[in-house]
Amino acid sequence: MYGPEDQGQDEQEETPSSPVPTPRMLSWARNSAAYRLGKRMHTEKQLSQAIARKAREKFEAISDEQVAALSAFAVAFGYDNKALDDVAYADVATRSGQQSGRSKRAISQRLVTKGIDRDTATAAVAEVDDLKAAVILARKRAFGPFRREPPEEKRKMKELSAFARGGFSLEIGRKVYDMSRDEAEEILTGGALF
Numbered sequence: 001m002y003g004p005e006d007q008g009q010d011e012q013e014e015t016p017s018s019p020v021p022t023p024r025m026l027s028w029a030r031n032s033a034a035y036r037l038g039k040r041m042h043t044e045k046q047l048s049q050a051i052a053r054k055a056r057e058k059f060e061a062i063s064d065e066q067v068a069a070l071s072a073f074a075v076a077f078g079y080d081n082k083a084l085d086d087v088a089y090a091d092v093a094t095r096s097g098q099q100s101g102r103s104k105r106a107i108s109q110r111l112v113t114k115g116i117d118r119d120t121a122t123a124a125v126a127e128v129d130d131l132k133a134a135v136i137l138a139r140k141r142a143f144g145p146f147r148r149e150p151p152e153e154k155r156k157m158k159e160l161s162a163f164a165r166g167g168f169s170l171e172i173g174r175k176v177y178d179m180s181r182d183e184a185e186e187i188l189t190g191g192a193l194f
Contacts (some may be wrong), residue, residue: 018066134173
């Protein structure tokens, strides 16, 4: 016989959760992936991490195996619908990075941080023109040929330091610092003086 303290013991015992996601979880993962990929481009790593993070928030007592399965399902959904492509992501991010004045090194590091493998990142940044990107940075910050006031030694050091922090070589930083405005404009319009 069971005493009062034994009542409901079977109901309180925890049963291990299944490693297989429920249909409701899979439906949520598909919809969440579609929503995220519809808003902006993601890398495989970004989508996987976002789905995993949100799945843990949305479903109580979800197992690690279920989270991994949902992430894999969302990534497969992205590839199946041609909405997930790390090579295309790397190409778009590289063009955007150069147009923003980022160096080849800075773009590559950013891609790797976002989850792009090193070979894909290296291939994507192969055509980046560091001189043109440095001129774009100079124009954005009013450095070198775009400065508004006569140069002084302290300002020169600040500008060269900014180029170095941006991943540009000292040679490129000096070249941009010393060029005329006409030379800089020629580089920006596609001509090559150097």
